[in-house]
Amino acid sequence: MSQSAEETAPDAPRPRLPRQIAYIIGNEGCERFSFYGMRNILTQFLVSSALLFSASELVSKEEREGAAKEVFHTFVLGVYFFPLLGGWISDRFLGKYRTILYLSLVYCVGQACLALFVNDKNGFFFGLFLIALGSGGIKPCVSAFVGDQFDQSNKSLAKLVFDAFYWIINFGSFFASLLMPIFLKHFGPAVAFGIPGVLMFISTVILWLGRKLYIDVPPAPAHPDSFMRVVRSALLSPGPDGSGRPGLLVALLGGLVALVCVGLGFVDLSRMLLTDEKPLLGVAQAWCLALVIAIGFAGVGAWWQLDRARSVHPDEAVEGARSVLRILVLFALVTPFWSLFDQKASTWVLQAEGMTKPEWFVSSQMQALNPLLVMLLIPFNNLVLYPRLRRAGIEPTALRRMCAGIAFSGLSWVVAGVMQLWLDTGEPLSIAWQILPYALLTFGEVLVSATGLEFAYSQAPGPMKGAIMAFWSLSVTVGNLWVLLVNQAVLNDTVKHSIAQSGMGVMSFQMFFFAGFAFLAALAFGVYAARYPLADHYRKPE
Numbered sequence: 091m092s093q094s095a096e097e098t099a100p101d102a103p104r105p106r107l108p109r110q111i112a113y114i115i116g117n118e119g120c121e122r123f124s125f126y127g128m129r130n131i132l133t134q135f136l137v138s139s140a141l142l143f144s145a146s147e148l149v150s151k152e153e154r155e156g157a158a159k160e161v162f163h164t165f166v167l168g169v170y171f172f173p174l175l176g177g178w179i180s181d182r183f184l185g186k187y188r189t190i191l192y193l194s195l196v197y198c199v200g201q202a203c204l205a206l207f208v209n210d211k212n213g214f215f216f217g218l219f220l221i222a223l224g225s226g227g228i229k230p231c232v233s234a235f236v237g238d239q240f241d242q243s244n245k246s247l248a249k250l251v252f253d254a255f256y257w258i259i260n261f262g263s264f265f266a267s268l269l270m271p272i273f274l275k276h277f278g279p280a281v282a283f284g285i286p287g288v289l290m291f292i293s294t295v296i297l298w299l300g301r302k303l304y305i306d307v308p309p310a311p312a313h314p315d316s317f318m319r320v321v322r323s324a325l326l327s328p329g330p331d332g333s334g335r336p337g338l339l340v341a342l343l344g345g346l347v348a349l350v351c352v353g354l355g356f357v358d359l360s361r362m363l364l365t366d367e368k369p370l371l372g373v374a375q376a377w378c379l380a381l382v383i384a385i386g387f388a389g390v391g392a393w394w395q396l397d398r399a400r401s402v403h404p405d406e407a408v409e410g411a412r413s414v415l416r417i418l419v420l421f422a423l424v425t426p427f428w429s430l431f432d433q434k435a436s437t438w439v440l441q442a443e444g445m446t447k448p449e450w451f452v453s454s455q456m457q458a459l460n461p462l463l464v465m466l467l468i469p470f471n472n473l474v475l476y477p478r479l480r481r482a483g484i485e486p487t488a489l490r491r492m493c494a495g496i497a498f499s500g501l502s503w504v505v506a507g508v509m510q511l512w513l514d515t516g517e518p519l520s521i522a523w524q525i526l527p528y529a530l531l532t533f534g535e536v537l538v539s540a541t542g543l544e545f546a547y548s549q550a551p552g553p554m555k556g557a558i559m560a561f562w563s564l565s566v567t568v569g570n571l572w573v574l575l576v577n578q579a580v581l582n583d584t585v586k587h588s589i590a591q592s593g594m595g596v597m598s599f600q601m602f603f604f605a606g607f608a609f610l611a612a613l614a615f616g617v618y619a620a621r622y623p624l625a626d627h628y629r630k631p632e
Contacts, residue, residue: 105244105247106244107244107247107251108239108240108244108303108305109303110239110300110303110304110305111236111239111251112300113296113297113299113300113303113304114232114235114236114239114255114297114300115254115255115258116258116293116296117232117293117294117296117297117300118232118255118258118259118262118293119258119259119261119262119293120262120289120290120292120293120296121194121197121225121228121262121289121290121293122258122259122260122261122262122263122266123262123263123265123266123286123289124197124201124262124266124286124287124289124290124293125221125225125266125286126262126263126266126267126461127266127269127270127282127285127286127289128201128204128221128270128283128286129165129166129435130263130266130267130270130271130435130454130457131270131271131274131279131282131283131454132161132162132165132435133158133159133162133435133436133439133440133454134271134274134439134452134453134454135208135274135279135282136157136158136161136162137154137155137158137440139208139279140209141209141211141214142154142157142158142161142211155440156577156581158436159436159437159440159577160372160574160577161218162435162436163432163433163436163570163573163574163577164372164374164570164574165218165221165222166432166566166567166570167374167378167567167570167571167574168218168219168222168223168226168374168567169221169222169225169226169229169566169567170226170229170563170564170565170566170567170570171222171226171378171381171564171567172222172223172225172226172227172229173226173227173229173230173562173563173564174561174563174564175223175226175227176189176193176226176227176228176229176230176231177230177231177558179227180230180231180234180309181309182309183309184309185306185307185308185309186231186232186234186235186238186306186307187235187301187304187306189227189228189231190228190231190232190235190297191294191297191298193223193224193227193228194224194228194290194293194294194297195224195294196220196223196224196227197220197221197223197224197225197228197290197294198224198287198290198291198294199220199224200216200217200218200219200220200221200222200223200224201217201221201283201286201287201290202217202287203216203217203220204217204218204221204283204286204287205279205280205281205283205284205287206280208278208279208280208283226563229563230558230562230563233252233255233546233562235304236248236251236252236255237252238305238306238307239304239305248544249544252540252544253468253472253540256464256468256536256539256540257464257465257468259461260460260461260462260464260465261461261465262289262461263460263461264458264461264462264465265458266286267454267455267457267458267460267461268455268458270282270285270286271452271453271454271455272452272455273285274452275452314403315403315404315406315407317410317411317414317551319403320396320399320403320407320408320410320411321388321392321399321411323398323399323401323402323403324337324392324395324396324397324398324399324408324411325337325338325341325388325391325392325395326338327395327398327399327401327402328398329398330398335395336391336394336395337390337391337392337393337394337395338391338395339391340387340390340391340394341387341388341390341391341392343387344383344384344386344387344388344390344391345384345387345388347380347383347387348380348381348383348384348387349380351371351376351377351379351380351383352376352377352380354371354376355371355373355374355375355376355377355380358371358372358373358376359373371575371578372574372578374574375571375574375575375578378567378568378571379571379575382568382571385418386422389415389418392411392415393412393415396408396411396412396415399411410551413549413551413625414551414558416622416623417546417549417558417561418561419618420489420492420615420618420619420622421546421561421562421564421565422565422568423496423611423614423615423618424492424496424538424542424565424569424611424615425565425566425568425569425572425611426496426569426572426604426607426608426610426611427495427496427499427534427538427569427608427611428565428566428568428569428570429569429570429572429573429604429607429608430499430500430502430503430531430569430604430605430607430608431499431531431534431535431539431569432566432569432570432573433573433604434457434460434528434531435454435457437597437600437601438456438457438506438524438527438528439453439454439456439457440597441506441509441510441513441524441597442454442456442521442524444513445513445518445519445520445521445523445524446518446519446520446521447520447521451521453521456521456524456528459524459525459528459529459532460528460531460532460535463528463529463532463533464532464535464536464540467532467533467536468536468540471536471537488541488542488544488545489545489615489619489622490619491537491538491541492537492538492541492542492545492615492619493612493615493616493619494534494537494612495533495534495535495536495537495538495539495541496534496538496608496611496612496615497534497608497609497612498530498531498533498534498537499530499531499534499535499538499608500604500605500606500607500608500609500612501530501534501605502526502527502528502529502530502531502534503527503531503601503602503604503605503608504601504602504605505526505527505530506524506527506601507598507601507602507605509523509524509527510595510597510598510601511594511598514594514595514597514598542562546558546561546562548625549624549625572607576600576603576604577600580596580599580600
């Protein structure tokens with residue numbers, strides 16, 4: 091009996107890991123040490139320095155901590171806002187490699203400014219701006235650049251590489267979080283901010299060394315069926331019977347509200363420069379809120395009328411635009427997670443200051459727990475947890491993991507809130523208790539963030555991968571926006587009185603508020619994800 095063609099066919103070649111991945115991961119490890127090295131000591135430095143308030147100003151500890159927290163989250167908001175710019179430049183003009191390289195040089199200058207201007211407010215804040223521009227601008231490009239090194243023949247290795255990519259991020263973050271607070275304490279801010287600058291320069295050199303090996307997908311030319319053109323056609327096209335454009339009206343309403351927010355930003359900017367009056371909303375908050383409102387309303391309006399674009403664009407382009415809009419809804423539901431996650435470097439550091447600890451230990455060193463646990467949890471999940479769930483008949487899909495991760499972040503803040511209630515009574519509490527909320531939050535991070543990188547890439551149509559990764563980063567910006575808005579709200583006397591009536595301190599109230607925010611987001615995410623149609627947009631092999 092003759093063998094079938096399938097039996098006689100030669101075995102398919104085993105997928106191979108691209109050589110250039112080592113350079114990208116090495117570059118990312120050094121860059122992440124640089125970023126987290128300065129980021130994780132920023133709140134601590136600002137609270138203790140004279141940059142925010144002059145030595146003659148009499149301010150309370152609460153005011154100093156609040157100002158430091160606002161600067162920190164405004165900086166993080168900027169870091170995750172600039173991916174929009176970086177993704178656009180990459181997709182339309184420079185391609186991913188050159189965008190990463192050029193903005194890395196800007197990043198290096200920013201790190202140098204921090205080390206040189208630790209006693210100069212303008213110079214230091216300009217350095218923060220350059221770091222936000224450089225770090226944020228390369229962020230969507232690096233993740234998408236990793237994905238570009240794979241095609242259909244070896245995409246099975248992509249998940250492992252994205253996990254390794256996330257592991258090396260946390261490897262750099264661990265040593266930065268552990269060492270930089272010590273350098274700040276014993277050698278001063280110039281050295282503590284200078285070392286991350288050196289690592290950023292090394293990171294840029296490593297990236298350059300691999301330049302001849304990379305698969306550098308060229309920037310996409312202006313395409314008649316791009317996402318923005320499909321959305322524009324959907325909003326402007328009349329109905330088949332000449333009916334009105336309700337979706338366009340929704341988008342225009344969003345534009346008007348966004349303009350009001352922009353105006354508030356300019357009012358606050360003039361207050362900041364010309365008077366000592368408190369801001370109405372905050373410049374960064376107002377302008378970021380304007381962007382969120384404009385994107386949200388335009389997205390809703392485009393979805394309402396998307397089928398009208400079929401008269402101008404092929405069905406494939408319209409369905410691609412629909413896919414992007416679906417992804418943006420998921421990203422919006424992830425934003426509460428980032429509200430909780432990024433406060434570990436601000437609110438949790440400030441909480442740790444009030445806890446008992448050894449004299450040699452610096453409160454911000456607790457952040458080293460997060461990357462250490464990530465490095466342990468990623469292999470544990472892949473080798474132990476996920477296989478056991480599959481044997482139990484539960485498939486840990488990307489969306490299920492992300493939903494559970496948001497819920498675990500909420501649980502971590504319930505624990506932190508209970509600890510804060512204890513501290514508010516004046517009773518001593520060891521800093522070792524923070525290990526529990528850090529463990530819960532980190533488990534949530536692994537389920538959300540490491541999964542989200544690979545999921546966002548796989549769902550994005552080819553010409554829009556850089557932009558989609560930018561929107562993923564924008565979700566972090568929005569998460570920090572919620573923190574700034576809540577912090578602004580608790581400055582109101584009426585809100586303060588209501589919190590006092592509840593018997594809780596401001597910090598403990600905020601902790602329980604954000605926990606509830608995360609639980610509601612997890613519920614909404616789960617309901618939406620249950621009906622989400624998955625796509626596969628990896629490149630076909632050449």
